[in-house]
Amino acid sequence: MNTPQERPFVDVRNLRITFTGGKKPVEAVNGVDLKVKRGEVVALIGESGSGKSVTLRSLLRLHPAARTRIEGEMRVGEQDVLQLGTRELVNYRGKVASMIFQEPLLALDPVYSVGAQIVESIRRHGNVSAAEAHQRALQLFERVRIPSPERRLQAYPHEMSGGMRQRAMIALALANRPQLLLADEPTTALDATVQIQILLLLRELQRELGLSVIFVTHDIGAAVEVADRIAVMYAGRIVEEGPAATLLRAPRHPYTLALLKSRADGALAKGTRLETISGSPPDLTALPTGCAFAARCKMAQPACEASRPDVTWLEAGHSVRCLRVADTLVPSPV
Numbered sequence: 001m002n003t004p005q006e007r008p009f010v011d012v013r014n015l016r017i018t019f020t021g022g023k024k025p026v027e028a029v030n031g032v033d034l035k036v037k038r039g040e041v042v043a044l045i046g047e048s049g050s051g052k053s054v055t056l057r058s059l060l061r062l063h064p065a066a067r068t069r070i071e072g073e074m075r076v077g078e079q080d081v082l083q084l085g086t087r088e089l090v091n092y093r094g095k096v097a098s099m100i101f102q103e104p105l106l107a108l109d110p111v112y113s114v115g116a117q118i119v120e121s122i123r124r125h126g127n128v129s130a131a132e133a134h135q136r137a138l139q140l141f142e143r144v145r146i147p148s149p150e151r152r153l154q155a156y157p158h159e160m161s162g163g164m165r166q167r168a169m170i171a172l173a174l175a176n177r178p179q180l181l182l183a184d185e186p187t188t189a190l191d192a193t194v195q196i197q198i199l200l201l202l203r204e205l206q207r208e209l210g211l212s213v214i215f216v217t218h219d220i221g222a223a224v225e226v227a228d229r230i231a232v233m234y235a236g237r238i239v240e241e242g243p244a245a246t247l248l249r250a251p252r253h254p255y256t257l258a259l260l261k262s263r264a265d266g267a268l269a270k271g272t273r274l275e276t277i278s279g280s281p282p283d284l285t286a287l288p289t290g291c292a293f294a295a296r297c298k299m300a301q302p303a304c305e306a307s308r309p310d311v312t313w314l315e316a317g318h319s320v321r322c323l324r325v326a327d328t329l330v331p332s333p334v
């Protein structure tokens with residue numbers, strides 16, 4: 001049996017999420033298994049629509065219950081997330097897990113100063129005096145490296161630059177000392193230099209506070225910079241998962257290979273032709289019986305269309321869902 005230390009902090013098993021509000025059910029997540037240890041950073045990558053954000057948001061139970069069917073198991077620390085009642089959920093959000101978004105204005109209220117919002121959040125979750133909460137807000141602003149923190153606590157969100165707002169949102173997310181930080185494309189909307197600063201800040205905070213982090217990104221460069229492990233999603237499934245360095249140097253799923261080939265940054269050798277992945281992802285209201293990537297895969301064989309591939313473990317911590325995995329030992333494109 002696992003000891004508590006060995007048990008992953010986040011343990012998601014066979015997660016299925018179906019949106020039932022439209023004409024046909026949308027099968028956005030189709031059997032995701034995800035484990036994240038304490039203090040570990042995991043990046044979810046994949047094309048638009050692959051289910052990254054839906055998976056992330058489900059960890060905070062943000063989907064409208066009336067139009068969403070969620071099946072499977074989801075444990076975060078001691079919490080059985082899918083079983084939490086309304087009041088337990090309020091406590092869980094912010095104290096156990098909290099989230100930062102691509103657009104800080106989604107998280108910050110425009111009509112209150114940022115400081116007031118942090119103070120309010122701290123006081124809502126605990127029996128803390130206004131003076132104490134203010135002191136903690138100040139410490140949080142210092143921790144996320146906001147210059148002139150005392151003055152900036154009085155600022156309204158629109159008075160801050162994009163990078164500063166991102167830092168303020170991170171401070172708000174950390175206000176109640178969560179152990180899990182969920183980040184949905186936290187740097188996509190920012191300039192390249194600010195992006196790097198925010199990524200480095202997240203890594204630093206994660207180390208200082210021992211946070212577990214799951215972050216969604218389109219950017220493999222960002223994933224490699226910050227993540228210990230990377231999980232590649234396609235059509236609502238994790239098709240490959242492993243240590244960041246392994247995925248970069250020895251990817252084994254044809255989709256991961258294609259993603260790496262298609263990325264347009266300096267890590268590709270000069271003169272390498274950039275490839276785009278031809279075709280488009282499957283319709284989530286009518287998923288194919290077999291491997292969801294088969295229709296776009298250069299290596300697909302008839303068997304790939306017949307059934308969805310199970311997990312193959314290549315070594316501890318590196319798994320792939322591909323029938324052709326024995327034939328994908330090719331040099332990495334990067």
Ligand SMILES: Nc1ncnc2c1ncn2[C@@H]1O[C@H](COP(=O)(O)OP(=O)(O)OP(=O)(O)O)[C@@H](O)[C@H]1O
Pocket residue numbers: 019021026028046047048049050051052053054055216218284
């Ligand atoms: N509330 C909803 N109702 C119906 N379909 C939804 C809902 N929310 C998300 N979807 C669908 O679920 C699929 C997965 O969406 P998700 O946002 O997780 O993708 P993603 O991988 O995060 O993409 P992106 O990088 O563009 O955010 C998409 O096809 C999306 O349209």
